[in-house]
Amino acid sequence: MTAMGISALIVMLAIAAPYVTDGQPYSGNALERLKPIGTHGHLLGTDELGRDMWTRLVYGARLSLISGAAPVLIALAIGGSLGVIAGYAGGRVNALIMRTMDIFYAFPAVLLAIAACAVLGPGLLSTIAALSIVFTPSIVRITETATTRIRGMDYIEAARCSGATDFRIILHQVLPNVQAPVLVYASSLAGLSIILAAGLSFLGLGMSPPNPEWGQMLNSLRQSIYVQPWVAALPGLMIFVTSVCFNVISDGLRVAMDVQDG
Amino acid sequence: MTTPILDVHQLRTWYPVRRGLLGRGAAWLRAVDDVTFTVMRGETLAIVGESGCGKSTLGRTILRFVEPTEGNVWLDGHRITEMSRVELRRLRRHMQVVFQDPASSLSPRMRVRDIIAEPLVNFGLAGDRAAVDARVADLLCQVGLPRSAAERYPHEFSGGQRQRIAIARALAPEPDLIICDEAVSALDTSSKAQIVNLLSDLQQRLGLALLFISHDLAVVEHIADRVAVMYLGKIVEIGERAALFEQPAHPYTRALLSAVLDPSPARRHARIMLRGEVPSPIDPPSGCRFRTRCPYAFDRCAAEEPELRERPNGQSAACHLDALPALS
Numbered sequence: 001m002t003a004m005g006i007s008a009l010i011v012m013l014a015i016a017a018p019y020v021t022d023g024q025p026y027s028g029n030a031l032e033r034l035k036p037i038g039t040h041g042h043l044l045g046t047d048e049l050g051r052d053m054w055t056r057l058v059y060g061a062r063l064s065l066i067s068g069a070a071p072v073l074i075a076l077a078i079g080g081s082l083g084v085i086a087g088y089a090g091g092r093v094n095a096l097i098m099r100t101m102d103i104f105y106a107f108p109a110v111l112l113a114i115a116a117c118a119v120l121g122p123g124l125l126s127t128i129a130a131l132s133i134v135f136t137p138s139i140v141r142i143t144e145t146a147t148t149r150i151r152g153m154d155y156i157e158a159a160r161c162s163g164a165t166d167f168r169i170i171l172h173q174v175l176p177n178v179q180a181p182v183l184v185y186a187s188s189l190a191g192l193s194i195i196l197a198a199g200l201s202f203l204g205l206g207m208s209p210p211n212p213e214w215g216q217m218l219n220s221l222r223q224s225i226y227v228q229p230w231v232a233a234l235p236g237l238m239i240f241v242t243s244v245c246f247n248v249i250s251d252g253l254r255v256a257m258d259v260q261d262g
Numbered sequence: 263m264t265t266p267i268l269d270v271h272q273l274r275t276w277y278p279v280r281r282g283l284l285g286r287g288a289a290w291l292r293a294v295d296d297v298t299f300t301v302m303r304g305e306t307l308a309i310v311g312e313s314g315c316g317k318s319t320l321g322r323t324i325l326r327f328v329e330p331t332e333g334n335v336w337l338d339g340h341r342i343t344e345m346s347r348v349e350l351r352r353l354r355r356h357m358q359v360v361f362q363d364p365a366s367s368l369s370p371r372m373r374v375r376d377i378i379a380e381p382l383v384n385f386g387l388a389g390d391r392a393a394v395d396a397r398v399a400d401l402l403c404q405v406g407l408p409r410s411a412a413e414r415y416p417h418e419f420s421g422g423q424r425q426r427i428a429i430a431r432a433l434a435p436e437p438d439l440i441i442c443d444e445a446v447s448a449l450d451t452s453s454k455a456q457i458v459n460l461l462s463d464l465q466q467r468l469g470l471a472l473l474f475i476s477h478d479l480a481v482v483e484h485i486a487d488r489v490a491v492m493y494l495g496k497i498v499e500i501g502e503r504a505a506l507f508e509q510p511a512h513p514y515t516r517a518l519l520s521a522v523l524d525p526s527p528a529r530r531h532a533r534i535m536l537r538g539e540v541p542s543p544i545d546p547p548s549g550c551r552f553r554t555r556c557p558y559a560f561d562r563c564a565a566e567e568p569e570l571r572e573r574p575n576g577q578s579a580a581c582h583l584d585a586l587p588a589l590s
Contacts, residue, residue, distance in 0.1 A: 020560065152365035157327050161359050162350050165386035172380075176371040 003248035010242055014061035021055035026211045045231040046223050049210075053231055056212040057238055062091055063124065063213045064242065067094070067197035067206070068190050071131030073262040076186045079136040083087065083143025084174060098144060101137040113196055113247045117205040122131075127197050134196070135189050142185050146178035154209050180257040187253050191246035198239045214239050265339060266300035267438050267471045268324070268357075273297045275316075275323045275332035279544055288521055291544050293319040293580035295495035296333075303438065304341070306472040308464065308503075310479060310518070312540060313341035316495040317475045321443045326350060326361055338438060355385045358432035373444070375412035380401070381435040383568040401430040405460060407496030422453025433464065439471045446481055458485055479522045483507055491515045493549045494543055497570065501577020511579035512587060513556050550582070558583060 005157045044053040059097050068100040102113065113130045114158055120126030150156065151174075171223040198215030200206035207213035209220060214235040275294040293316040301307045309317045322328045324335050326342055335342045337357055341551055347351065361367035378398045381387070388394040399409045405426040417423055425445065432440050442461065446454045453502075462485050466470055476482050482489060483503065490500040491514065499512040510516040517534040536555045541547050547554050553563040562582050571579040 154361040155369045156361065157325075158359065158361065158367050158371075158428070158431065159380060160327070160351075161325065161354050161357075162381035163435070164380065165353055165384075167352070168384070172372070172376075173369055177369060 003245040003252070006128070006226040006241065006250035007194060007245045007249060010061050010245075011065060014065055014181045017058045017062060018130070021058050022052060025051065025059040026210050030226050035229055038260070044234060045228060047221055053234055054262060055219060057214070057234060058234065060212040060214045060217060060238070063211065064197065065192050065238070067124065067127050067131070067213075068194035068242070068246070071135055071193050071197075072186050072189045073137050074094045074128065074132040074133035075189070077181070078132070079139030080143050080182060082136075083140040084147050084170060084178065086140065087147025087178075088170060088174060090151070090175045092228065097140065099167060101140045104133070104137040105141075110196065110199065113200060114203065117200050123207060124207060124211075127200055128199065131193055131196055135193070138189075139182065143178060143182050146181050147174055150174055150177050158174075184250060184254045184257055188247060191243035193248065194243045195239060198235075264536055265303075266336075267303045268301040268473065269336040269512060270300070270324065271334045271336075272332045273320070273323060273335060275319050275328055276331040289544050290494045292316075292546060293543060294323060294330075295543075297495075297497055299490055299497065299500060301473055303471055303473050304465070304469045306462075306474055306485055306487045307490045308474040308476060308482040309492060310476055310489060311492035312483055313477060314540060314543075315492045315498075316543070318443055319476075319494050320492070321359075321441050321473065321475050325357065325441060330464050347360070352385075355381070356436040356438045357439045357441065358435065358437040358439070359443065360428050360432050360445040360568065364416070365427050367428050368424060370415065370417055372415075373412070374416065374419075375416055377416070377427060378412075378431050378434055381431065382506075385435050387435060398435070398503050404433065405430045420453070421449050424457060425449060425453070425457050429457075429464070431441075431461065433468070435471070440472065441473045441475070442559065443475045444477070445474070446477065447478060454481065459483065459510060466523055474565075483522075486546075491518065494541065495545055496551060496580070498552065498581070499574075499577060499579040500570070501573075501575070501579075505575040505577045509575055511575070511577055511586065512552075512575045512581045513558055513581070514552050516586060550580070558587060568575075 008205055029117075044057065047053055047056065053237050083103075086094040107115070113134045116130035116133050120129055121257030136203060154171060156173055161168050164172070197206055198213070198218070201213045202219045202221070207216050217235040218232075221228075221235065225232045263396070270289045274296055276292050277291040279289045279291050292513055295316075297320060299307065302589045309320060309431075311317050316535060319328060321329050324342070326335075330343055333343070337353060342353065342355055358403065375395070375398050378401055378499075379388075381392050382397055386469065388397050395412075399411055401408060402411055407423060407426050407430070410425070411419070411423075416427065427447075445461070446457050447459060461472065464470060472485070474482065474485055486503045488505045489503050490497050490510065491506075492498070494513050498535055499506065499510065499515045506515065507519065510519055517536050520534040526567070534557070538555045540554070541554055548568050549565055550559070550563040555561040556563065560582075568580045568581070568582045572578045
């Protein structure tokens with residue numbers, strides 16, 4: 001419940017960013033560099049270029065939430081479809097899809113993301129694309145496993161006997177019965193996605209300065225950690241809090257979905 | 263009325279089995295081996311046999327959930343075994359199925375209304391939503407469930423009630439034939455009796471033909487018009503229920519019947535104990551498949567496979583003996 005509240009607050013702040021801040025995440029005053037938390041006019045202090053931290057953190061939430069949610073949604077759409085097709089069709093189609101996914105599986109997730117990002121160049125879109133590539137194989141596998149389990153159930157054959165086409169069986173019988181584990185798993189990826197996106201930016205492969213992205217902010221404030229450790233820690237705190245909230249929500253979702261199975 | 267609704271001719275379903283390290287020398291598991299029978303309109307044919315004798319595979323092959331290796335199946339004169347997927351989908355309207363376990367034959371995430379409406383919608387049998395709702399209510403009533411059941415989910419019902427839902431779904435497209443694959447085996451005794459009575463009521467009222475696959479001879483005796491006994495993928499005896507139950511012509515049928523519990527002490531009879539295990543369907547014995555366990559086996563049984571022959575009582579049995587020796 002707390003996690004839901006905090007997440008909702010972060011989402012609302014991100015949407016209302018121009019109204020809750022001065023709306024200028026890019027401009028700073030060089031004379032007011034690295035002010036501590038609680039400075040008048042800069043509640044959360046300023047960064048190394050004198051930009052208001054509150055403004056940048058709130059605007060950063062926009063980027064972080066997008067880079068947290070978008071790759072998961074894209075991976076869910078692509079991976080979910082491929083997984084259902086692989087599981088439902090079986091045989092050669094299954095082998096083709098699953099072995100292709102195994103190739104992606106062979107690389108460590110972060111390495112794969114770094115490689116994809118390096119090829120695609122920096123920016124929000126390439127971060128999203130890279131993370132989508134990272135998440136797709138695992139979603140395919142989860143969906144395929146769930147679908148294969150359900151394909152052998154009598155109600156699929158009963159539906160076929162009821163004159164349903166393959167498409168209708170997938171839509172009305174397979175999807176409602178595989179969605180629970182897949183959605184729970186995907187929601188757990190959202191927190192990870194935020195961390196990975198921030199990680200890529202921290203490494204200079206995701207968002208580039210002067211964009212207010214939490215990972216990138218963490219990187220540029222790294223040098224100031226001995227001057228203003230609390231201000232420098234703020235983006236990290238945000239990444240931590242957001243991803244923990246998402247994971248707690250994901251756990252809640254798991255419990256809620258299991259109850260329905262009854 | 264003289265054309266059979268279901269005509270199964272020399273049906274074979276063999277599964278390939280890998281043998282050896284590289285899957286060389288593939289062998290075949292002969293789940294259904296050369297099975298021929300017919301079911302008339304409005305008739306109940308029971309297929310009985312031990313578990314693993316191929317009776318369920320037979321049902322699934324007739325429904326074409328499993329592709330037959332050889333042989334043909336005609337449903338009301340249409341050859342199912344040669345049909346394209348589209349033709350088959352249309353024809354499925356006339357042939358429905360009730361599975362053993364209603365917990366797995368009803369999707370846990372669909373409401374009862376949607377489950378029963380599925381064939382109505384797919385076959386285009388009811389016009390608008392109101393017509394579907396009316397038909398669903400009518401079907402629920404036919405299987406003895408309250409109207410309110412439509413809005414609930416399968417897990418809210420008991421096993422017997424769920425089987426009623428499955429039967430309502432099977433009845434929805436007004437089929438000519440329903441294949442009941444161990445439809446009452448998973449139920450407790452009282453629901454079993456209720457479902458059996460429901461099935462025979464519906465059959466008489468709607469003129470349905472039933473292919474009743476079961477290992478439970480007590481139930482079969484109650485519901486069947488004719489009975490086919492399967493052993494290791496083959497029919498060893500087929501005939502009218504009364505003839506077959508009174509005077510079995512195949513030693514295996516006799517052994518099966520002697521294993522039925524009979525509550526009346528007056529009719530208590532000697533139990534025939536079969537020795538040994540059922541041989542593997544991958545490597546069936548030469549000649550008669552039952553000879554390894556048959557108390558009356560003689561030389562000819564190993565050399566020559568017996569054909570189904572008609573007996574004086576009207577049933578046919580695949581045994582070289584014209585009459586079984588009297589029980590001592």
